[in-house]
Amino acid sequence: MQYFTDTDMGLDIGLVNAAVESAFADHGRGLVQMPPKIYVTLPAGDFRTMPAYLPSLDIAGVKIVNVHPDNPAKGLPTVMALTVILDTGTGKPVAILNATRLTDMRTGAAGAVACKYLSPKKEIVLGVIGTGKQAEAQVLAISRELKIQHIKVWSRDISHVRRFADRFMEFPCSAGPLEQVCDCDVLVTTTPSRSPIVRDEWIHEGTHINAIGADAPGKEELDPAILQRAQVFVDDPAQAVHSGEINVPISTGLFREVDIAGTIGEVVIGKKQRRDPDAITVFDSTGLAIQDLAIAKIAMQHGKTFELPFP
């Protein structure tokens, strides 16, 4: 059994995007096994357990990932993850990966795949709400699929915006109020908000939105009126209903499961698509265990490893 650390070193983002796209396609064709992720609540956060089997890559395993918002004050990341990989033939554990940075990358890749298929423009003004690791990962991954002309960015803390802009010197970057940032071609929302911060009237026709932040019951970033006039694509219906951007509007009756336009997997295989260039499209990303397996497959060819005795 091998332990992989520093697993994002040298990973090619284009390769990761392609692997996640392929995993979505398998999901769209019903060729994966992936029960909905399970939540366990801890005193100051929670952890999620994500098992799956992806036959096309001959890989099976479980990601375990926590969310603890107060961790940074203790010098630890909010989100930390570990992936255990099993041999598909014998069930034997063959690898354990530090998957903290892999989690950011595979979420970025999901957003990039959504943009590739759902953005009507290939050269875009990118609006970014939130400036954390997820926002960075979205920009890095999307830039491989679309040409970013300009980034508009908003954060509650202006110093965070400056740090974010410094990180992406290759793109013209401007700070602005929320309304101005929402005036863009592709909008990415990456906050832990529990009430809508993006208003319906700020979103114009033809916009594609990656709704990344909502990943637990009670979280939402978008005015439900946006969802009502948009085509809403999800990564996985069960997970999205439970904990995605649509979870609150569904619980309040402002959105229904039958209103989901399709899954991103169905979009990738051509079964579902953007209605017309003027439609608003939303990708509700909750994060799939098969994304974690797809990126683990790549990371296992790169990371630094320790050999561990098992059994």
Added chain:
Amino acid sequence: MQYFTDTDMGLDIGLVNAAVESAFADHGRGLVQMPPKIYVTLPAGDFRTMPAYLPSLDIAGVKIVNVHPDNPAKGLPTVMALTVILDTGTGKPVAILNATRLTDMRTGAAGAVACKYLSPKKEIVLGVIGTGKQAEAQVLAISRELKIQHIKVWSRDISHVRRFADRFMEFPCSAGPLEQVCDCDVLVTTTPSRSPIVRDEWIHEGTHINAIGADAPGKEELDPAILQRAQVFVDDPAQAVHSGEINVPISTGLFREVDIAGTIGEVVIGKKQRRDPDAITVFDSTGLAIQDLAIAKIAMQHGKTFELPFP
């Protein structure tokens, strides 16, 4: 983060029994978080993912365990397990344990706790059906709680019976046909059978049965008529209905969820008990993630460790 290997070395069985008993008590009082285990099917077997949080021991984590019946022909155990332990304050992974032998031990402990509370006799003739690792673990654990006067054992393969008897020189041990083995005070069934092998007419009044073998949909060892006249206690109702001894009789209508007499946790805290000395009691053990956390807590004080960098 630490990796623990050889984690059963030096573990005191009495300590493990007590830890599992205490975890059952917490379960009976509703003081644990433990979603039902999740099954993922692989080509030649399956793996189960078992997350939980046990506040009384301040421990949280996930066991990942496979079942691959054809593994022995490949030189690997049928069942292999790994437990990941998270810090309850921050969600950070702090330990990974090789949990293969711990899984046997904690299952043995569950059977021992059931015997302690449900066997009307303290000195017993023990009937054992099946001679694998689970059977051995049951005998070792039960012998700490009750005085075993004699063991009667049955296996499809007589050479297995001999090996089993050699393992337990301290107890008089005799091989016999199934009917004779079932004439005992405490019966332990540990086979992977998919049709009943213990007939109703073989079980006399006052017998306690640990039904250990059935751990997946479709598996059963006992004639459903036994369940109909017995008090059936389960470790966890949701898991038992899905994959325990009662799963097949429930799906065929020969047993109902409302017929469950209670949980072993309710027995341990005195909320439920054996009706009278002549009742037949059955403990349907599916294996709980909190058992794995309880034994991990003990094992982390003993195992050989490797230090791993995380994050």
